[in-house]
Amino acid sequence: AQTVTQSQPEMSVQEAETVTLSCTYDTSESDYYLFWYKQPPSRQMILVIRQEAYKQQNATENRFSVNFQKAAKSFSLKISDSQLGDAAMYFCAYRDNTDKLIFGTGTRLQVFP
């Protein structure tokens, strides 16, 4: 079974600085999708960024970018120019070939002014 591991329960960053959140996954599939979701205290699930495994180019969405290392099964999220509004739980997720979405345990990001 596929698993998603987020080894950093908590991270902190100074406003305007850059932070990287780690995610690794285990799979035998070659075609899959990876996601980062943000969950603020309201518990709303907000899609931050997604990556198709067949694409070599790393996805970018404004201040958010990923470092996708397919051979290493690694999918880290980089947040540049961190803002106070970035403080939230961040979940890495994997969509398998049965279309189930499997989540990691999350990383709580604190942003200090």
Place this chain on the structure above:
Amino acid sequence: NAGVTQTPKFRILKIGQSMTLQCTQDMNHNYMYWYRQDPGMGLKLIYYSVGAGITDKGEVPNGYNVSRSTTEDFPLRLELAAPSQTSVYFCASSRRRQGPSGNTIYFGEGSWLTVV
């Protein structure tokens, strides 16, 4: 667009009671999911459905039942509620993952359930 709508948003149940969490989507999505999120934890898949009439178990199905009689609706039934079922429940939906629009999974706002 309403997207994915869950009801109720908040509910307190007594031990042993039963209830149904409703989920409906208006995007004609084939795939629908139910997740639970315990405090400080990630989302665990309870049940999912790939289309009307088809359901399958996820990681934590015990104590729950689902049905999918229409494309739009995917209710989650809790039988004999237990304190361990205190959680936030999320319904989600999507198309098949292939294709430009297949990667987006839409979540409802969550249903907060407390069993006392």
